[in-house]
Amino acid sequence: MRAVLRIGAVLALLAGALLLVADPADAHVTTVAYADLTAAGSTDVRVVFDLQYELLSASAAKAQNDPGLFAQAIGHPQTGAENRVLADHAAAILAYTTARFTVRVDGGPACRPRADGAAEFHERDATDYARFAVRYVCGSAHGRGLLVRSALFPDAEGMVKDTKTIVTYALDGRSGSAALDAAHPQFSTAQPWTERFAEFFRLGAEHLLTGIDHLLFLVALIVSSRRLRDVVLAATCFTAAHSVTFLLAALGIVHAPSRLVEPAIALSIAAVAAWYLWSLRRRPSHRIADPAVPEARSGPSRLALVARLGIVFCFGLVHGLGFASALNIREPWSWTLLWSLLVFNAGIEAVQLAIIAITFPPLALLRRRAPGPAAVLSVVVSAIVLALGLLWFAMRVLGLPGAP
Structure with missing residues (x-):
């Protein structure tokens, strides 16, 4: 029990640290x-x-x-x-x-x-x-x-x-x-080009670390994943979608105003959390995280995993549109920026993988040692992310101040 409490405390501290570094008012570039x-x-x-x-x-x-x-x-x-x-x-x-x-x-x-x-x-x-x-x-x-x-x-x-x-x-x-x-x-x-790319790598890392909405999207992916491979694939898929959005924006194929993109980003955060909670609706808590249950050990089926990655990819396109819209990546000089923006995405991916490496192993250990409390923790975290996503969606649609 003491080991379980220690792991839970570590997870709580990590979650608190993530929230502390994310300032809701500075989640996106103001101008x-x-x-x-x-x-x-x-x-x-x-x-x-x-x-x-x-x-x-x-x-x-x-x-x-x-x-x-x-x-x-x-x-x-x-x-x-x-x-x-x-x-x-x-x-x-x-x-x-x-x-x-x-x-x-x-x-x-x-x-x-x-x-x-x-x-x-x-x-x-x-x-x-x-x-x-x-x-x-x-x-x-x-x-x-x-x-x-x-x-x-x-x-x-x-x-x-x-x-x-x-x-x-x-x-x-x-x-x-x-x-x-x-x-x-x-x-x-x-x-030199190395210094220029380093600046955009830093900008990508800061974009994730200082954006509480993007952090919560990642948290929703982490708590809803059964295996390390699943969450890494989902996070990488999310970043790849960012890259695709930048490419399409540079070609002038896609463009969406921020007044539509920003509410969609908030809704995507809620949707990922809701998807996980919906998948648990017919399963009792002892089957959610019990290592003795084959599903808990092996993770979702191949079809479910492909569907999940497809959804995450679509949401990644939406999140990428948010930044492409903020920078208006559709001008003639967009090709000049393209490689820098791909490095920007590399910065996002590096921070995502670092966060996963820090948070997922303790969560996996908690699931093995205390599957019941781990299941409750996952449900509570997902419910909080769902509530915040819906709140931010409403605030952004209504144009209320204070939404990240």
Whole structure:
């Protein structure tokens, strides 16, 4: 009995640790800024920004003390007047953006920014964006690489949290992409591909570890699996679906607005837990986890396993759509990002396998030593995941604040 209690305590501590590292408010990227760098001669660089319209207006108005910008942009201006707002307040927008997004030649002074054409209002993934270009005059050849730094829309402004700036570049025979945030605000276009991929691997790992909804999806898979092989296959299938979604999004074949994807993600979490609870409906508790029962030892039938993997794969497509939608992976530069995004998925898979390696063996031992309590634990955990999934689904459908 003491051994059983110890194993149960270890499982409880592990579950608590997972929940502690997952901040519901930060489960998904709040906003994404885009910057596309190309050469404008041997010494100048042209950066095309694409920033959320209302967020840019509010931040620039606050930072540049331009209340007129905030009043016009946020005060529901006349339809079609957004380009006029951007033109009337171009100086404030340029000053805000270039103060927080800097470019310099490696080892040299900062490049001097100036406007390069008028800003254009447009819609991106059902969200209002402003696209405009800035020319950075560097004064020296940028062939040896550029140091790019972004601090756009920081948490300290109190507008949004965890802004990601997706930077793509094609200059001096080099091309690539990077994801910048508060923890990693800068990169060099001369960096080797290994460093660039390492950044996206980290981003994938953080995406899973800081997303409580994705963690609960994984927990539902773990408690509903009888064998280690089954849960590893399910988790890998889930990650493979992420990769397929990114590929299809890059090809422009699929696209779904976040207002549809996010509720579907919450519903998928509830569905995995409900599937497991439904499968137990006609079996008494002593047959659920008793090692003497052949079904408990061997796991589900081949047909049931294939069906389960198919369902997990479909849900993985939905989860992948969530991130592809957040990054709007359907632009012409999506192929530049594709390999980085596959590395992002590798980061997700690595963390998933690590969590499985930590949590599944104690659960399997508990099932052998105390099948009754183990069965109850699995049912309780699944019921909690089901309830949270349904709650988040309702909150996201209704647009209520607080949903991860």
